[in-house]
Amino acid sequence: MNVFAEFRRTVMQAVQTLAEQGDLPASLPFDAIAVEPPRDPSHGDLATNVAMVLGKPAKLAPRALAEKLQPLLAAHPAVTAVEIAGPGFINLRLQPEYWQQQTAVILKAGIGYGDSQRGEGKPVNVEYVSANPTGPMHVGHCRGAVFGDALAALLEKAGYQVCREYYINDAGAQVDVLARSVHMRYREALGESIEIPEGLYPGDYLKPVGAALAQKYGDTYRNAPEADWLQTFRQAATDAMMAMIKDDLAALNIRHAVFTSERALHESGAVQQAYDRLQQRGLIYTGVLEPPKGKLPDDWEPRPQSLFKSSEYGDDTDRPLKKSDDSWTYFGADIAYHDDKYRRGFHSMIDVWGADHGGYVKRMKAAVKAMSGGEADLDVKLVQMVNLLDDGQPVRMSKRAGTFVTLRDVVDEVGRDVVRFIMLTRKNDAQLDFDFKKVTEQSKDNPVFYVQYAHARISSVIRNAATELPGLDVTDSALAGADMGLLKHEAELALLKLLASWPRLVESAADAHEPHRVAFFLQDVAAGFHGLWNAGRDDAGLRFLLPEERELSRARLGLIRAVAIVIASGLAVMGVTPVEEMR
RNA sequence: GCGCCCUUAGCUCAGUUGGAUAGAGCAGCCGCCUUCUAAGCGGCAGGUCGGUGGUUCGAAUCCACCAGGGCGCGCCA
Numbered sequence: 001m002n003v004f005a006e007f008r009r010t011v012m013q014a015v016q017t018l019a020e021q022g023d024l025p026a027s028l029p030f031d032a033i034a035v036e037p038p039r040d041p042s043h044g045d046l047a048t049n050v051a052m053v054l055g056k057p058a059k060l061a062p063r064a065l066a067e068k069l070q071p072l073l074a075a076h077p078a079v080t081a082v083e084i085a086g087p088g089f090i091n092l093r094l095q096p097e098y099w100q101q102q103t104a105v106i107l108k109a110g111i112g113y114g115d116s117q118r119g120e121g122k123p124v125n126v127e128y129v130s131a132n133p134t135g136p137m138h139v140g141h142c143r144g145a146v147f148g149d150a151l152a153a154l155l156e157k158a159g160y161q162v163c164r165e166y167y168i169n170d171a172g173a174q175v176d177v178l179a180r181s182v183h184m185r186y187r188e189a190l191g192e193s194i195e196i197p198e199g200l201y202p203g204d205y206l207k208p209v210g211a212a213l214a215q216k217y218g219d220t221y222r223n224a225p226e227a228d229w230l231q232t233f234r235q236a237a238t239d240a241m242m243a244m245i246k247d248d249l250a251a252l253n254i255r256h257a258v259f260t261s262e263r264a265l266h267e268s269g270a271v272q273q274a275y276d277r278l279q280q281r282g283l284i285y286t287g288v289l290e291p292p293k294g295k296l297p298d299d300w301e302p303r304p305q306s307l308f309k310s311s312e313y314g315d316d317t318d319r320p321l322k323k324s325d326d327s328w329t330y331f332g333a334d335i336a337y338h339d340d341k342y343r344r345g346f347h348s349m350i351d352v353w354g355a356d357h358g359g360y361v362k363r364m365k366a367a368v369k370a371m372s373g374g375e376a377d378l379d380v381k382l383v384q385m386v387n388l389l390d391d392g393q394p395v396r397m398s399k400r401a402g403t404f405v406t407l408r409d410v411v412d413e414v415g416r417d418v419v420r421f422i423m424l425t426r427k428n429d430a431q432l433d434f435d436f437k438k439v440t441e442q443s444k445d446n447p448v449f450y451v452q453y454a455h456a457r458i459s460s461v462i463r464n465a466a467t468e469l470p471g472l473d474v475t476d477s478a479l480a481g482a483d484m485g486l487l488k489h490e491a492e493l494a495l496l497k498l499l500a501s502w503p504r505l506v507e508s509a510a511d512a513h514e515p516h517r518v519a520f521f522l523q524d525v526a527a528g529f530h531g532l533w534n535a536g537r538d539d540a541g542l543r544f545l546l547p548e549e550r551e552l553s554r555a556r557l558g559l560i561r562a563v564a565i566v567i568a569s570g571l572a573v574m575g576v577t578p579v580e581e582m583r
Numbered sequence: 584g585c586g587c588c589c590u591u592a593g594c595u596c597a598g599u600u601g602g603a604u605a606g607a608g609c610a611g612c613c614g615c616c617u618u619c620u621a622a623g624c625g626g627c628a629g630g631u632c633g634g635u636g637g638u639u640c641g642a643a644u645c646c647a648c649c650a651g652g653g654c655g656c657g658c659c660a
Binding site for chain 2: 032034036037038039040043047049052055056061062085086087088089132169171172173174288289290291300301302303305316317320322323324325327329330331355356357358359360361362382384385425426427429430431433441442443444445446447449450453456457460461463464465468501504505508509511512516517520521523524527530531533534535536537538540543544545581582
């Protein structure tokens with residue numbers, strides 16, 4: 001249950017009632033009506049802009065409209081006061097009982113608290129990572145991986161049916177380079193002493209792939225022409241690389257449901273079919289592109305190519321689907337891939353890309369719009385760079401010097417939960433510093449620690465309850481039966497109100513495709529809890545465990561368990577495991 | 584030259600999709616441990632929301648132009 005959504009319905013019903021009485025025009029637009037927590041808590045529990053939004057269409061001054069609504073809203077049993085403020089805000093105050101009972105709601109819902117039906121089970125496709133299958137994942141892939149996975153979890157919590165998907169770029173020239181690199185390792189495994197030429201992949205991770213091929217084929221392909229072995233080696237190599245990548249992702253607890261191969265799209269004819277469909281719509285022509293502005297390549301010359309009219313769908317220029325030698329461009333295949341998603345029933349697609357692909361966004365959105373006749377929507381989330389630091393000093397990375405930082409290095413160094421949490425502490429389009437020293441520091445500078453510490457403290461209190469209050473049933477279902485009316489302190493009520501806004505946050509974060517909001521929300525919740533904890537130091541009457549007052553203790557244990565549940569629920573979206581104790 | 588993103592406290596960043604007096608952490612200053620983990624908490628101070636116009640009841644948020652920073656810019660992937 002979402003408090004704000006519930007009262008939004010109450011507000012709309014009040015407007016409806018006035019309309020039926022003839023006091024307001026019928027069919028007023030409800031879309032812009034919002035019921036929110038007011039920024040300043042002294043304004044009350046809930047604030048609505050209804051009078052200001054409907055003032056103009058109803059041809060009434062906002063404050064006059066608010067006055068008409070006032071008695072209707074005051075009739076709600078939980079409402080204790082309806083105040084009109086400023087330009088026409090309506091502020092509602094609710095009975096403390098209303099908030100107090102949210103404790104039991106949370107305890108009963110458990111980790112599923114905040115689950116929403118906002119998505120109505122609609123399918124959403126989230127494509128993320130999609131690192132080229134040419135080597136292990138490096139730290140640069142990490143943020144997109146975590147972001148995409150958390151976004152997928154967030155959308156699931158908001159009631160969407162989510163497909164986590166990975167696009168394998170196994171058709172370009174880079175996988176041929178991979179195959180040649182593996183052939184070198186194959187020869188090496190057969191006893192040759194080799195030197196990896198410039199332009200091939202030098203990494204040691206290809207040695208076992210070469211060795212396996214040597215085992216399997218002996219020296220069959222040792223001196224054979226490339227045409228004999230390229231396909232076989234390419235397949236073996238990309239399979240091995242994908243296995244390695246899946247392994248790296250598993251270290252982050254990331255598992256995609258669908259892997260789509262670019263090569264398979266070519267081989268099945270899907271690329272050609274997508275091309276044909278666009279051609280039938282008259283969106284393809286043969287033309288010559290303008291030379292690129294700024295830096296003109298030395299060897300630039302005008303050549304006719306197959307172009308897609310992406311400029312008709314918001315792109316800056318038309319884009320090539322085929323190269324001048326008539327082979328497919330990457331974009332050509334990517335259109336087929338998105339067409340394939342659309343045909344699998346996804347009218348809502350999200351792609352998570354690195355920021356260096358920003359120049360590609362417009363054409364891909366244009367393609368999705370064109371293919372689906374405007375039915376499907378693509379949102380591209382660009383994930384900015386991560387600056388790796390160690391105690392404030394930039395970590396220099398160089399493949400040649402062997403200081404290349406892989407995803408696995410980072411996870412091994414600081415742990416999966418830390419990586420996942422930190423990667424979500426910035427909005428996706430802002431750069432992020434990742435400091436090995438700071439992220440493992442146990443202080444409130446470190447948001448992972450701060451939130452985990454709150455959860456651990458609550459677990460500690462529950463453990464201590466056994467000795468302080470012998471015989472007390474501290475299961476959630478038992479605590480839900482406590483007299484929550486005893487939670488009267490201002491700080492307790494403030495914390496309860498914050499917890500009750502979790503379902504609303506899930507929905508707004510899911511709408512905006514912004515999982516980082518969960519991380520910030522959890523820091524607020526943790527701060528509220530730590531504050532309450534310390535209030536018990538100044539005033540012993542505010543402690544959670546009071547042997548003399550069993551019923552009050554039960555209510556407070558219920559409250560802090562509700563805090564733990566909301567933290568666990570948020571961490572679940574982020575893919576982080578809540579801890580029971582620190583170390 | 585063009586496109587996209589960014590610009591909020593000394594620093595790092597939020598800002599509930601246009602709401603009321605713009606928030607948090609760090610750094611600075613002042614307090615709080617015989618009590619459930621002080622690994623924490625409370626308080627003070629700190630702002631022309633890059634700039635100028637516009638849209639409206641109302642703008643950090645939307646639009647236009649300008650300035651600064653980042654990324655990208657024929658067939659690469």
